[in-house]
Every structure is written in structure tokens, then in C-alpha cells.
Amino acid sequence: MGRKDKRWILQRKRDFYYKLAKKLKYRSRASFKLMQLNEKFNVIKPGKIVLDLGCAPGGWMQVAREIVGDKGFVIGIDLQPVKPFEYDNVVAIKGDFTLEENLNKIRELIPNEEKKVDVVISDASPNISGFWDIDHARSIDLVTTALQIATEMLKERGNFVAKVFYGDMIDDYVNLVKKYFEKVYITKPQASRKESAEVYVIAKRYTGKKWEEEDKIKRIKKVEDEGNDELLAKKIKEMRKLKSKK
Template sequence: MSGKDEYYNRAKQEGYRSRSAYKLQQLDDDAGLIAEGDTVVDLGAAPGGWLQVAAERVGDHGTVVGVDLQRIRDVDHENVETFRGDMTEERTRTKLRQRVGEQGADLVISDMAPNMTGEYGLDHARSIHLARQAFETALELLGPGGDLAVKVFDGQDLADFRADMETEFEYVRAIHPDASRDESSELYLVGKGLLTAPVRVGDELEVDIVDTGSEGDGIAHVEGFTLFVSGVAEGDTVTVRVEDVKPRFGFASPV
């Protein structure tokens, strides 16, 4: 039995609206995307297979919000809300922000794909365009430390898009779920840990060393964000280059 038949038949037997439901299950199992009580936003949610999986995994105390240009048939979970909208329009983004609330979403997911033309370069470019829209929307909706999982087609523009994601998340992984067809070039970029720090890797700035950490590094503060700086002493004022950024602290070295 082919992979296509296996997951198609399983979806029918287990009540999922699409075989892609198993892709989200596998992404979650691999990358730890969904926890009970999470708020999840599904962009391009029709026909609703990912909504079903997300609803099961966030549990009764979680929230799942789905949006699509097409009508989404009601999902039989009380914690799921859907509406029609174009996420490139400000009114749709505003509605999403209202649904998510001030705390932000824990996860944004997107399984969107372009209408296929059969011309690979064009299909790839359109997939990156959709992925960027999802990425930009996620930056508006995610709370600190939130995650993003977005579908793309492999190709020449993928590296640049991944590099842009890597500036905003603690780390980024590429995952090809088993439920994806063997011949498909699709993969999912998973960004873990949205960074809300005021600095990014490669930034150079002047800082005052105000304390010493337990490992002997100097400690500086940038807009309340902690930087550990090697090879300096308390009381120094130095120009540093940021080498690594975590959600709550970073590391730098003198220039």
C-alpha cells in the first residue's frame, strides 16, 4: 500500500478531514509544538484536519483559532473557533489578535500551499510567498517564546527565508513528516522560541558591566535584557558583539 493510500484511508477511518492531519501529529511528536492549555492559530485552516489535531492536543482548557478564505465546516470541539478571512488584510489580522488576546498565541501553524501550476520554480516561489505571510502574521500573534510551523517547497529561495526565521527564533529546524508523500518537495520549517530580546546575533553595541555572573562572565543589561560578556570585569564599559541570543538572556564578547 502506498503512503498516499495509507494515510488517506486512515483519515477516513479515524474521522480526520484530511490526510494532512497526520503531518501535524508527526510534527508535534518530533518538535514538541503543542501542550495542554495552549492557544494555537491555524492559518489556511480549511478543510480542518489540523484544527482537529490541535483541538485534541490542547485539551479542554486550550484554544484553537482557524482562519481561511474558504468556509471551514464547524469542528466538533468546543475549544475551536473559525472564521473566513484573508490574512493579508489588516482587518483579518486585527480579528486574530482579538481572538488570541494580549498574552499572544503559543503556536502558529500553516499548511498553506499555492494552487499548483506544474512549473516548479513558480510553485516554489509562491510557496515561499505564502510562508512569509504566515511568518509575518506569526510575529504579530505569538507571545514570548512561541513557536511557528510553516509549510514550504524546497528550492532556491528557501535558504533566505530560513535565515529570516532564524533571526526571530531561538532555533529553526526543517522537518519532512512521514505522512508527506515520498515524491513531494514539501517540508516544514519549525521555529522554536520566539525571541523578544532587544538584540540579535551579530549586533555590536557599547555596554556597562554592572555585575559578575557565577561563571565569571561580566553582566550587562540592555533594555532590561541580560547579556553575559566574557573577558571583562565589573565597572568596565566595552563595545561587544552579540554571539548568541536566548529568550531571556544572551552572550557577547568584546570587539
């Protein structure tokens, strides 16, 4: 084990929420973030159907299940496999939520005829390059897709929660969310490390407005897939130039 690895492990061990998660048998320290967000904003309620985008290892799903209880339902999707849960009304599938074929798999699991959910939550993180600009842009790309999915999957008046890495495109993103929801807030729960750039967007009461294709920030995706950070940085610059000309 290298020195860096050791330092990382030590830091985690010292972490209060990491220890608490272990003690209370939550799969991740992130569980406490959703608990705190829900205490403040009341986005998930008993009996509701919740869709979790980027759910592994399943800490948010455990908390969602605690809130929705026996009568609710929790569906998760992640690129990584998720260990099965001990409840019948909690299921996770392995896959990329940005692909339509996987959204169809999710629809099949939704236990109602209209195939709609009450809440969409996303704690998804993009691959971290270590370059602030790139990670922020990737995060905006991912949460924009999550927002699109929310508009397609939510019942009217449903709620949406998404993690975003803070940066200069956040205001545009919040304005975009405001087009589709009655109330939008940005917050950072106590369980989120101060030094991390993450914030959470809370959107309440989906208006039912259909997704407008022009709202998708698409350009990044292909380059990201190729894993070419230099090209991606160039694309982001072009994107900003275009925006400032508008």
C-alpha cells in the same frame, strides 16, 4: 469523469493515510503530518492557544484540539469555509490571512487580554501553477507573510510551524526565520508523500524581536493576484538578480 480524474481518485484511495484519516474521522490526511511533527518537536502543548493559517478543511485543527485539550484554544483561518467543530474552544473564520482586516478579526477571538497566541501553524498552499519556479516563489511569499504574522501574534518563546515548497530560496527563508527564533529545523514527516516538494520549517522559541519591514518579499504579491504567470516569472528573475547583486 475523465481518465485523469479516475487515476487521481484511485491513487488517493490507495493512499494509506487517506484511508486512515477516513477511518479515524480526521478531515484530512494532513492531520497525520501535524501529529508526527508534534511528536518529534513538541511545538504544541496542553492548555496552549494555537493559530492555524490556511486551515481548511480542519484536519490540523482537530489534532491541535486533541493536544491542547479543554483548557486550550484553536483558531483557524482559510479562504475556504470550514465546517463548524463540536467544541466551543475551536473556531474557524473565512478569509485571506494576508489581509490586515482579517488579522484584526483573529485578534478579537483570542481569549486573553494581550491578544497573543502560543503557537502559529501554517499548512497553507498557494495556487499551484505547475511551474516549479513559480510555485516555489509563491510558497516563499506565503510563508514569509506567515512568519510576519507569527512575529506579530506570538507570545515571547512561542513556536511556529510552516509548510514550504522546496527550492533554491529556502536557505534565505530559513535564515530569515533564524532572525526571530532561537531554534530552527527543516523536516519532512513520514505522512508527507515522498514525491511532493513540501518540507516543514519548525521554529522554536520566538525571541520577541519585532518584524523588520525590509524582510517582506513583497514584489510577487500583486502579480500573483493578477494570475499572470509569465509576468510573475519575469518578476522572480528580477528578484534573483537583485539578490545576487547584494
